[in-house]
Amino acid sequence: MSEAAIASSGVDSGARRRATAALLWATDTVAASLLAADLAVVIYSVLARSLFTAPVEWADDVARGLMVASAFFGAASALARGENPGVVFFHSLLPEAWQDAVDDVGAALVLVVAAYVAFHAIELGWITSGQTTGAGLPLQLTFYPMGLGAACMTAFAAEILLERNWQRILRAVIILAAISGVFLLGDTFVPDAMPSSGMLMLLGFVITLAGGLPIGFALALAALIFVWAEGSLPGVIFAQQMARGIDNFVLLAIPFFILVGYLMEANGMSVRLIELLQHLVGRMRGGLNVVMVSAMVLFSGISGSKMADVAAVGAVLIPASRKSGQNPGSSVALLAASAVMAETIPPCINLIILGFVANLSIGGLFAAGLLPAALMAAALIAVSIFFGKPSSAVPPVLVERAAMGRMWLGAGVSLGLIAMIFIGFKSGFATATEISAFASLYAIVVGSLMFRELTPAAAWRSFVHAAARSGLVLFIVAAAQSLAFVLTLQQVPHAMGEFMVGLSQQSGTWLFMLLSILILIVMGSVLEGAAALIIFGPLLVPVASKLGIAPLHYGVVLVIAMGIGLFAPPLGLGLYGACLIGKVPVEQTVRPMLGYLGLLFVCLLIIAFVPAISTLLPKLMGY
Structure with a gap:
């Protein structure tokens, strides 16, 4: 040339x-x-x-x-x-x-x-x-x-x-x-x-x-x-x-809850919650890991996007784990495992998507996911304490009473957002979409008027990031719907339903449950979580109902199985995202991640074969 x-x-x-x-x-x-x-x-x-x-x-x-x-x-x-x-x-x-x-x-x-x-x-x-x-x-x-x-x-x-x-x-x-x-x-x-x-x-x-x-x-x-x-x-x-x-109006909850996550990070709510957790439990054995799991529990009760939660928590705690001498690969693995645990903590996007495509009550799914998430969180915290080292704990920090009061006030206002979400669902005052909209408004008002950290420029950046992230998720949802339509034309749902019912009639519903878990783990590892649920949720949930399995219980099992696949090496896209956030090569996380996933898989089997763990709260709340 x-x-x-x-x-x-x-x-x-x-x-x-x-x-x-x-x-x-x-x-x-x-x-x-x-x-x-x-x-x-x-x-x-x-x-x-x-x-x-x-x-x-x-x-x-x-x-x-x-x-x-x-x-x-x-x-x-x-x-x-x-x-x-x-x-x-x-x-x-x-x-x-x-x-x-x-x-x-x-x-x-x-x-x-x-x-x-x-x-x-x-x-x-x-x-x-x-x-x-x-x-x-x-x-x-x-x-x-x-x-x-x-x-x-x-x-x-x-x-x-x-x-x-x-x-x-x-x-x-x-x-x-x-x-x-x-x-x-x-x-x-x-x-x-x-x-x-x-x-x-x-x-x-x-x-x-x-x-x-x-x-x-x-x-x-x-x-x-x-x-x-x-x-x-x-x-x-x-x-x-x-x-x-x-x-569909229901899916509007996805961009709004993602927006809440970005606003929460921009207005300082994220840092306040993590600081409070560090002062409450950071000095115990394995304290930093306990803080990480606890932070994911709280953040997942505010933002519907698990990767937004991973980014908010990981940005603060992964550098802290490096300073305390912990293996960053193990820390990122625990962060990813905590994201799996948080898949059923409302207002999880995947619960909303499953409720939409499988015609299940979203409020019922939210209630059904709480105790399973509590079981998995307790297991991760127990392992963190049992295997934790005193040297990995956060060193004691003396905080003035006035500063401690401001920390409690800031964290309390942040927890008010969680209370708004749960009270909104329980009272029936508004739908999931409407609650997510008011949660966004709450985050804007608190960040700009009370914390005085949410500037107009920061708020605009939050809207830009939320629009791009939700556009990415919704484009996958749209594409998965086009494929689901083609599968319906080919009568794949009908054929798959007949096969699964026949197999379960011969061997029992336990085999159907195990096959469902295996399918969602495999597909969750090769597809983004939403796509796996959109394609397989409408196929499997009606079959589960025919076999006498409570739909809300079964839906929670599907979401957890999908989450395990999403963060499972070597294919899980969620694990790669967590490694990028933690700036750690995937190879360093594989061994600890397999241990955490093994623990979560045992929890999943308990949840799958003890339906009361998922159905107790929905029954008490009238779902």
Whole structure:
């Protein structure tokens, strides 16, 4: 290449990066603004209904439309920052040259999926022009913003692909063209010898997932492979199912509870709670580990996002464990194990998702998860104390009475947020979404007026981070819904249900329970937790009901099993996230993590085969 061509290429690359940075600022701004508007709509609706007995008929439709739009703009921002999770274990086993080729093909596939979603979402908006929602609002106002968000995602995907040199891009295009050509030739000349649409979908999903393709895009691509191979389904059905997957008022609790977690960190609640725990139990045997488990219990009662909890607790306590001489790998392993324990502490996002897809009471699931979480927390604390060393305890710190009083006040205000969430559910005053909205408002007011640490800039950053994180989660939910729709067309739920019922009638419900645990552990390790529950929750919960297993009890078992898989080495995505937060190589955590997971697995078996642990509180609370 000539010097002039190289210079021209450098200028073009710089201009492209500046344009991408400007677009990222725009997607951040739009996603955060839509989330803020959604929060305002929900709070206004609740106040109008409860204080003035004047229900706002349009609030539900507007809130859902804003969430869909915010989710896709937030997912675009997450893609631009490279935050999309994917399975990297198998990819890392390939030779380096193969890794580059697989990465290039993956980047091209992300671009294809994003462009397909964008085109058909906009097409769906055009098709629904003139149609209205139940409240009389234009239906296309849901699909056009979704299409614009996906179009921004397409632009970011194109930038990621174009960062490579033209030879690598050409190689990726040739590989995809060759695969498509083989399929078209086979379908034309030897159709009987070709795999079925369902088999092609399964092969595509397994190969792309093992190749490290981000999970949301691997799920969406699997559904698209079926649509393309079947040939009879229009593309707008795919876009419609993705929108349908997140177009529900219940799921608004996800971005709001994630927002609570970021606000809690920005306004100082996180540090106050951890400081109080350190002064209460930090000087006992294994005190720092006890503080870590206790902090995860408290934080999980405020934020619905386990990775947000891991980040808040790990950012403070992992450095402290290094200073005290503890093995940081063991500390990160305990942090990850505590996140598994916290999977059933309300307001967990995965409980909300399972309640939505399996038609279970979310309040009932919240109640059913408390005692199982208490059992697992007690087991982790007992092990921390038994194996803890006095040298690992936090050294005594003398605190002035006034400072101690401020610490108790700050922690008490933080615990008030937990009380608000639980009282809201118990009283029935509001839904999970409405409670999450008021929890966000509480965190904003306390942080800005009482603690005086939540500046407008910090609050805005919290909205931006929450919009991107929730967009990432909701995009996976949307993609999983599109795959679940395809599985339903193939009657997979019916076939799986008949198989599991027949097997259990022969061997007993205990075998069904064990198989369910195994399925969710395996799928939780290769999929993001939400995707595993969306696909398998609706398949397995009805079968459990037929076999006489209490749905709330069974739902808790599924969520815990999924959590164990999510943090299990070598595939668990949650473990990789905890290691990134703790700045520790995964290899250092494997041995202690397996010990903690073994303990949690024993707890899971006790929970699974002693239903009263899960059903006692729901019965007492009337669920």
